[in-house]
Amino acid sequence: MTENDREVLRVAGLSGDTARWSRTFDYLIIVVAAFLVLAVTYINFLLLAGDWDFFTDFKDRQYWVVIYPIVQIMMAAAFQAVFWTLFRLPFGATASAFLFGLGVWLVRYHSWMGMAHFPLTLVVPGTFMVGAMILDGILTVSRAWLVTGLFGGTLFGITFYASNWIVFAPYFQPVENMGQLSSLADVIGYVFPRAGTPEYIRIIERGTLRTFSDSSTWVSVFFSCFICIFMYMLWWLIGAFACKAASVPTGDRFKLLFGMKPAEATK
């Protein structure tokens, strides 16, 4: 052990043994946190926005662009709050995005392709990694969740479509299919019909947004930015609330089950 190590331990108030236990404890917490971040980010996304991300041909300019960032910023903000409040670690959003990415590729490969035999090109997932890194970057610099919500929330919404464009642009190229103009993603969808998703209930590009002189994507992006700001603030507060270590005293009869005298238990 170097002199520097001893000084670190002295400042931390730990001996060599306790420092080792503390490090072991850290490793265990990291694994628990990783499982939890992935699980909660995923179940939140799956049942609030999953439909627009399952299929390439559902990734439209109206709903996908709006709903995906709004839903993903919820857990990004909540985990930022948990990591920042408890550990002063500014990577809650990035952890959420990275672990979500691992989980979503695992499922798309094993379930969509492995069990239902859809091609991966039909089920390529989106990502919010860029927006998450920007959120964490702004939190690191500003150390203020309000500032992060205002500027980070805006950039989270703006960067979503742009950062996914690299992956999905090839699928949005126009092709002629039986005399009709379609996108390549649409053609893949025509080849692999989904019995549970009949065409007439597809929730894509409804209304008259497309008549906004070719600006439908930007209208959706700015609406998404607007909601992301407030969604971030709400979920930061929920994440911070989740870190409250509240407890309610147990009753005397309950304490007796563990050999505690009621008066003793209040010490």
Next chain:
Amino acid sequence: MSVQVASTTGKDPQKPARVFNILPVAIAWGVMLAFYVSLRLYQQAFAFKFGLDSTSPDFEIYWKALFKIEVPAIFGIGAVIWAYLWFTRDRRINDISPGTELKRYFTLIGWFLVYTFSFLWVANFFGEGDATWHQTVIRDTALTPSHIVLFYACIPTYIVVGVGTLIYATTRIPAFAKSYSVPLLMVVVGPGLILPNLGYNEWGHAFWFTEETFSHPLHWGFPVLGWTALAIGGVLLQVMRRVSELFKVFTPAASLTAK
């Protein structure tokens, strides 16, 4: 991964003891992994082959039989684990040494390692696997091949582990016996309520064919109950506060002043 305790206080036994033993966690992970992979392979082999028509004799043999076996088996194993934890509870919980208390906190984190691992398979792998099924196949029963795995094998499994975690904390660790930890209750009870929420889910699906919209309001109970797992932050805060105090018990004063 194991760490040796060299006791420095008079209350602890002098012989070295482990603070944490990863082996039980590794065994639990291994058993769960084998169980989940087996279920996935079973789906691969028989889901589309015998799971499309719930009125067929093959469905009765390959899928309803699995349902009838797994539910009592998992909750039966759970009842044994819960009973063991309860009847072997510490009846002198206020008299435990700091070393024992520290070890029990590490064991509690071990329970969380198993609990979050089991929840992961529901929230991620088999959860979206269920979407795969419903976006592809029109349901004719609540007991689809994907539901029989997700709802009636994976969810009961994490309920067994979650309730076990709660009982372990309450029966072995003084702070959790003296007071109900609100975040711990949320972490265990919230996701556990996903199982009864299935009643609403299946009841709703009897009226509306909404599987093609996975994010339909009918399904919002699932993520809302999943959010309660965020409260693990509060549990960790409670654990870390006490563990930090216990670390100081084992830190000789000399090591804090020497330079």
